[in-house]
Amino acid sequence: MEKIQTQAEWIARAKAVFPAGGFGNFDPNIVIHDGKGSRVWDENGNEYIDYLIGSGPMLLGHGHPEVIEAVLEQLPKGMTFFANNAAGIELAEDIIAAVPCAEHLRFLSSGGEADMYAMRLARAFTGRDKILKFEGGYHGMSAEAQMSLAPAQMSNFPQAIPDSAGIPDAVRNEMLIAPFNDLDFLRSLLVEHGHEIAGLIVEPLQRIIPPEPDFLEAVREECNKYGIVLIFDEVVTGFRFSYGGAQETYGVTPDLCTLGKVIGGGFPLAAIAGRKDIMVHFDQAIVGSDQWLMMLGTLSGNPIAAVAGMKTMEVLRRDGAYDTLNANGERLMGMFKKHLTAEGIVHQVVGHPTLFDVVFTDQTVRDYRHVQQSDTNRNAKFNVVLRAEGIFKSPGKTYPSLALMEADFEQTDRAISVAAKAIAYS
Numbered sequence: 001m002e003k004i005q006t007q008a009e010w011i012a013r014a015k016a017v018f019p020a021g022g023f024g025n026f027d028p029n030i031v032i033h034d035g036k037g038s039r040v041w042d043e044n045g046n047e048y049i050d051y052l053i054g055s056g057p058m059l060l061g062h063g064h065p066e067v068i069e070a071v072l073e074q075l076p077k078g079m080t081f082f083a084n085n086a087a088g089i090e091l092a093e094d095i096i097a098a099v100p101c102a103e104h105l106r107f108l109s110s111g112g113e114a115d116m117y118a119m120r121l122a123r124a125f126t127g128r129d130k131i132l133k134f135e136g137g138y139h140g141m142s143a144e145a146q147m148s149l150a151p152a153q154m155s156n157f158p159q160a161i162p163d164s165a166g167i168p169d170a171v172r173n174e175m176l177i178a179p180f181n182d183l184d185f186l187r188s189l190l191v192e193h194g195h196e197i198a199g200l201i202v203e204p205l206q207r208i209i210p211p212e213p214d215f216l217e218a219v220r221e222e223c224n225k226y227g228i229v230l231i232f233d234e235v236v237t238g239f240r241f242s243y244g245g246a247q248e249t250y251g252v253t254p255d256l257c258t259l260g261k262v263i264g265g266g267f268p269l270a271a272i273a274g275r276k277d278i279m280v281h282f283d284q285a286i287v288g289s290d291q292w293l294m295m296l297g298t299l300s301g302n303p304i305a306a307v308a309g310m311k312t313m314e315v316l317r318r319d320g321a322y323d324t325l326n327a328n329g330e331r332l333m334g335m336f337k338k339h340l341t342a343e344g345i346v347h348q349v350v351g352h353p354t355l356f357d358v359v360f361t362d363q364t365v366r367d368y369r370h371v372q373q374s375d376t377n378r379n380a381k382f383n384v385v386l387r388a389e390g391i392f393k394s395p396g397k398t399y400p401s402l403a404l405m406e407a408d409f410e411q412t413d414r415a416i417s418v419a420a421k422a423i424a425y426s
């Protein structure tokens with residue numbers, strides 16, 4: 001009989017094969033064995049309510065029977081072709097029908113790749129080099145995206161700080177960094193540099209920080225004024241905030257957007273979508289070699305991912321799906337507020353019902369620096385107790401799913417109460 005491995009054994013094996021003992025994504029001291037509906041289990045059989053949901057894709061919960069059925073139907077027909085296939089074409093049609101800015105689309109395997117192409121595409125379209133991003137904004141792992149993602153040292157805007165080794169200064173020199181939600185700063189930066197900037201990339205909800213009223217509208221106007229390509233990174237918000245994403249929710253249409261997570265239904269798939277006259281730079285026959293962006297990816301448009309994504313989106317289109325998701329999130333946000341307030345703990349619950357977290361501060365959280373200045377030690381302690389109480393979440397985000405049941409809410413309420421008490425007395 002095969003010996004059952006304990007979690008400690010798996011952790012030791014991981015340390016032997018991975019730098020820092022893990023995939024690089026998440027705490028390597030937990031190894032997940034399986035997931036079903038709203039729950040996951042670790043290799044020791046401990047059960048958790050899952051608020052990580054694979055870092056966002058598993059919006060329907062784990063092992064949704066209709067998604068499994070769609071995947072099982074596709075599997076014997078072929079796992080990947082590299083060539084155009086019907087599943088990928090249909091998924092593209094569904095996305096274009098849903099997302100306001102999407103006229104044409106290309107697939108990739110990860111959100112970070114989509115963001116990299118979006119920035120390159122803005123450069124090709126405008127013939128300019130500079131990219132503007134907001135401090136703390138996350139857009140994957142490209143050299144550009146690694147600028148001022150999570151700087152420990154606060155520098156003067158608009159200077160970019162690399163968050164990774166191995167990035168040449170040449171990249172840094174072409175990046176401009178601005179604080180999120182600061183229109184005055186943005187406007188003055190654009191007066192000086194507006195005509196040099198190819199693209200402005202922004203998460204419409206930056207990590208968990210909402211845009212202030214009219215911020216995105218004003219960003220849209222400023223981009224129009226200077227001919228800057230506005231890129232919404234909707235890798236997280238796409239098909240989560242609403243079926244049309246944050247651009248539908250906030251009523252601001254970018255020129256390009258990037259999508260990932262939900263559209264692959266738990267499989268590797270992402271997309272860049274947007275205006276045809278910009279996306280045309282992927283068509284060499286029309287723009288010519290000098291203006292063309294080559295784009296290749298072995299798994300782009302993978303049919304298994306496409307059918308999983310399509311089925312996930314079909315479920316999300318059903319009556320009441322987003323009402324339930326939002327209600328689930330609001331209920332959880334309310335629990336955090338209730339218990340932390342009862343213990344007299346200064347905090348803010350920041351975000352959108354579909355994606356939020358607690359920040360231990362008395363300030364309104366408007367940008368990255370406000371989160372940095374919050375009591376992050378308290379946050380870490382809070383998350384440790386939540387984990388011990390059966391809550392599985394990322395250190396900076398809580399993602400509700402549609403799979404949450406009454407028992408999950410009851411257990412979560414108790415867990416938050418215990419965690420709030422624990423940090424009140426620590």
Ligand SMILES: Cc1ncc(COP(=O)(O)O)c(C=O)c1O
Nearest residue numbers: 110111112138139140235236260
């Ligand atoms: C806003 C945002 N953009 C891009 C990415 C990168 O996506 P991926 O991990 O699929 O490369 C992420 C991942 O979490 C994200 O949150």
